Amino acid sequence: MLTFDRFKITVPASSANLGPGFDSIGIALGRYLILTVEPAEQWVFVPKTADVEGIPTGKDNLMYQVAEDVAKQYEVTLPAAKVYVSSDIPLARGLGSSASAIVAGIELANQLAKLNLSQKDKLRISSLMEGHPDNVSPSIYGGVVIGYHHEDETYINHIPNLQAEVIMIIPRYELKTADARNALPKVIDYRTAVEAGAIGNMLVSALMNRDFEAVGTFMEKDLYHELYRTKLVPELAIARVEAKRLGAYGTVLSGAGPSVLCLAPIGKGKDIAKHLAIKLSHCEVDVVGIDTKGVYVDA
Ligand SMILES: Nc1ncnc2c1ncn2[C@@H]1O[C@H](COP(=O)(O)OP(=O)(O)O)[C@@H](O)[C@H]1O
C-alpha cells in the first residue's frame, strides 16, 4: 500500500460562459476550495467552513468518487485519507463549485497514487467527467480559457492574464446547474446558431486583442442561454443596466446562474460593487480577483 505525507490541494472557483462562450469559455476566480489531506485508517471528509457544511463526509462525496474513478482508469489503489475541506465557493450559485470538486478529486488521486498527471491529462479527464471544459479548464490553468470538448479530444486556448476586474453578485438562493440546463431549448434554428457563433467569435477575438470595449459589447449579446434563464435570475437585468451606467465593460450570467459577473476596468471594481450592493441588497456583492495559477499542491 502507498504511504504519503500530509499535503494541501488548492483549486480556484470559476465562472463559465462569459455570455456567448456557452459551454466553452471560463475564467478562474480568486475564491478557493482547499483540501488538507493526511493518512487515515478509513476515508473521511471533514468540512471546515460554512460553504461546504452539507457535503457528504464519506465515500458518497463527489471528490472521493472522482478520485476513485481516476484510480480505476490508471489501475491503482488509493490509500485511505482524512480530508479537511475548506471553501469560500458557495454551492450551486454558478461559481463552478462542482468543477472545482472534480479537479480536486483528480488531484487527490494524482497525489495519492503518484500518477504524475500533466495539465493536459487533468483537462481531458475532467472534461470527460463534466461534459464541457468551461469550468474545469480555468480551475486547472487559471486565467481565461477557451475550449472545445469532444469525446475524441479536448482543445483549449489560454489567456493567462486578463487586465480587468471582476465583480460578482451572488444571490443567497441556490440554482442547480441541472435545473438551469433544463430551462434551455432542445434545438435552435440554423440562422440563430450562425449568429450566436459569430457573436462568440467576436468575443474571443476581442479578448485576444485586449479590446475591452468590444469584450463588453459582445459579452452581453449571447443567444445560446441567457434569454431562457433570465426568468430564473431577475438580478441579471438589473445588474446589467446599473453596472453599465457605473462604467463596467459588460455583465453576464455566471455559469448557469444565479450569480452575475460584471467585468470592469482596473481600479473601478470597488466603486461599482459599492453601488451594486445598495441596488441588490439581498445579494453578496464582491470584487473577486482573477486567479492566474489554477490548481496547485503544497505541503
Ligand atoms: N467540495 C465539494 N464536495 C462535494 N460535493 C460538492 C463540492 N462542491 C460541489 N459539490 C456538489 O456539486 C453541487 C453543485 O453543483 P452545481 O449544481 O453544478 O453548481 P455549481 O455552479 O456550484 O457547480 C453541490 O450541490 C454538491 O452536490
Ligand SMILES: N[C@@H](CCOP(=O)(O)O)C(=O)O
Ligand atoms: N456552461 C454551463 C456552465 C455551468 O456552470 P455552473 O458554475 O453553473 O455549474 C451552463 O451554462 O450550463
